[in-house]
Amino acid sequence: MHRVFIDGAAGTTGLEIRARLEGRGEFELILLDEARRKDGAARRAALHAADIAILCLPDEAAKEAVRLAEGAATRIIDASSAHRVAPGWVYGFAELVGRDAIANARFVSNPGCYPTGFLALVAPLVRAGLIPADWPFTVHAVSGYSGGGTALIARFEAESDIAFRAYGLGLAHKHLPEMQAHAGLARPPVFSPAVIPAHRGMVVEVPLALAAIPGRPDPAALHAALAAAYAQSPVVRLAPLGPAPAELLLSKSSAPWDGLHLHVFAAPDGAQARLVAVLDNLGKGASGAAIQNLNLMCGLPETAGLVL
Template sequence: MTKIFIDGAAGTTGIQIRERLDGRTEFDLITLDDAQRKDDAARAGAINAADIVLLCLPDEAAKQSVAMIANETTRVVDASTAHRVAPGWVYGLPEISGRETVARARFVSNPGCYSTGFIALVAPLVQAGLIPVDARLSCYAASGYSGGGKSMIADYEGAAGAPSAFATYGLTLGHKHVPEMKERCGLLHRPIFAPTVVPVYSGMIVEIPLHLATLPVGADAARMRTALADHYAGSPIISVPTSYDAATLPIELLKDKDVMQLFVFGDRGGEQVRLVAVLDNLGKGASGAAVQNLNLMSGLPETTGLRL
């Protein structure tokens, strides 16, 4: 039986991972009480006793936890930003990095929630030659407030009510997801990334608008949709709907799910395209992705325990 330790189990991502592992017999979960979770010696003992550690911590604490590993066998899934472009770490988006690559890896870095949508849309289109590597892309995205962790959840669920109906942030253009968005798509230039938070608990929309005149000849909505559908053919988690007839696309479309849908919308004149990813920021954007990676690393079907 695989021994698992969730370092940071009391945080939002850790709690969601634990919920997905409840009742599963494939894993033996190592737990620490409240006092032990703050004790470095206890944490180090748990980390080194585990076959796989899931890190649900701030970046510096995640680096500290990795430094505590004193053996050659403990494997890691890190949900922080700390190792997403670090040498020696496999990027934990199996649909892009490869399922076998993730399954064999010792160190896996879970993708960022926004990055998951951006990379899932852009990387296959770069690979197919429909978006050039030197493209200068913009990305607009909205997330539920749970993406901000316990402090933001408290702000939105406090007695005063939601602090804002719509708030944009990352105004200095230095959002922590941008490096992985650039590197994992093979882009030469950083995308302009404009994230926002809205007063729903969870849900996410990630969008990349494109002028087709800036893309290679022959790139159009139909070919982009086909390229994405071919790339994700057979995936039980990522799908590419062939049509969508509703007038709006709600941010909570996949709330409480661990799946993601990718849409390609084009105008009638064939001049513009909107690439849109819809997911749950706590699902495929965080805890669901971590459990998917854990399953692959444990030799299990990738969807075991997921909310499909």
């Protein structure tokens, strides 16, 4: 049995991870009551007692947790953005870095929700040489408000009149370093994130002017490269290349889901394409990815406990 401590179990991501682990006989959860969950000594003891700790904390608190764990053999999954491009940390996107890399890692950094969609679409195409690494990518995305933390959740749930919230307008979003690094890009993409009045769900889109890209890759080649990249994945699904649907929808009543669906939509003449990823920002974008990584680190079936 693996002893697991969720540091930050009272937050949205931590609560969903705990819900996915409760009832699973492979794990024993180390729990701190409300009075002790922010106490440094109690956290240190729990971190040292655990086989694996999952950090669901703000960045600085996650760095503190790593310091508190020093001297122990505890393996760590960090769901914050503190270590996503840090030396010595394995990026926890199994489909891109390889399952063995995560299974054998001591320190794993969970990907961000937006980067999960962007990297799933772009990284295999850059690796295949279909799109140059110095291409000026843009990415547009909308997410449910649950990814924005306690304050944003409160704003949207307090009978807010917000219909659409664009942000990251200073072009310095904290997800940009991992997007650039793990796609192997020469420069960060132009990133346009937004929040909608739905609790969960996410659509990430990368538009491509294929006729302007050197070598003019055709949509079938893009689709084939993505199909090859995810052929063995039980989590990522690629829709067939064909006529586009009339619409893609996010539902306000969506249930938790840990999958990732990818689409390649193309103009009839092949001159343009829209690459689209659909996921749950709290699933494959956060808690589901943490559970997937935990399973791999513990030598368990990759999809155990996931909702697919």
